[in-house]
Amino acid sequence: DAKTTQPNSMESNEEEPVHLPCNHSTISGTDYIHWYRQLPSQGPEYVIHGLTSNVNNRMASLAIAEDRKSSTLILHRATLRDAAVYYCILRDVGANNLFFGTGTRLTVIP
């Protein structure tokens, strides 16, 4: 399974944008890039996913590099509720097993 590399931790001030990077240099053509987050004492929560094009939804935006070897999750205005561990995951089309890495722990400063 292709691996992802993320910074262990990041900090952001409340109401400012946050850019969470992820490197996946061994991504294959059929791998989708998924982001999940895990709030304290909860199960992971889906955030967004994409294949090649940038994606937006109500929670976040996903910017994918042209060569697909990296991606960035963008939270447009961080709130205290966004404090969580964010996982970048590569998921092969048709596979339902998610391989979580260590993720990035995001701290939001009031």
Next chain:
Amino acid sequence: KAGVTQTPRYLIKTRGQQVTLSCSPISGHRSVSWYQQTPGQGLQFLFEYFSETQRNKGNFPGRFSGRQFSNSRSEMNVSTLELGDSALYLCASSVDTLYNEQFFGPGTRLTVL
């Protein structure tokens, strides 16, 4: 729509015992996956069931098993418990395998003494 439910939420067992955990997926979801989360190993995939068939399996010993019923509810069983089996066991459901997001339950916290 009700979310994924897992029972029990907390469980204490002793070494050598066996345990069964239950997961009820979101209505209409046919795929159920199980994950183990520990501080040392993080989140690890155990297995996935779809339409009562195990379709994928992670790298865990045979003491870990599961099954899925015709109503998509799933159970996982761990036999001959070891101290290292202490973990948060998470269940996730999805409609099917293609592209869809997985919805996670709150987990069952298993402590092995």
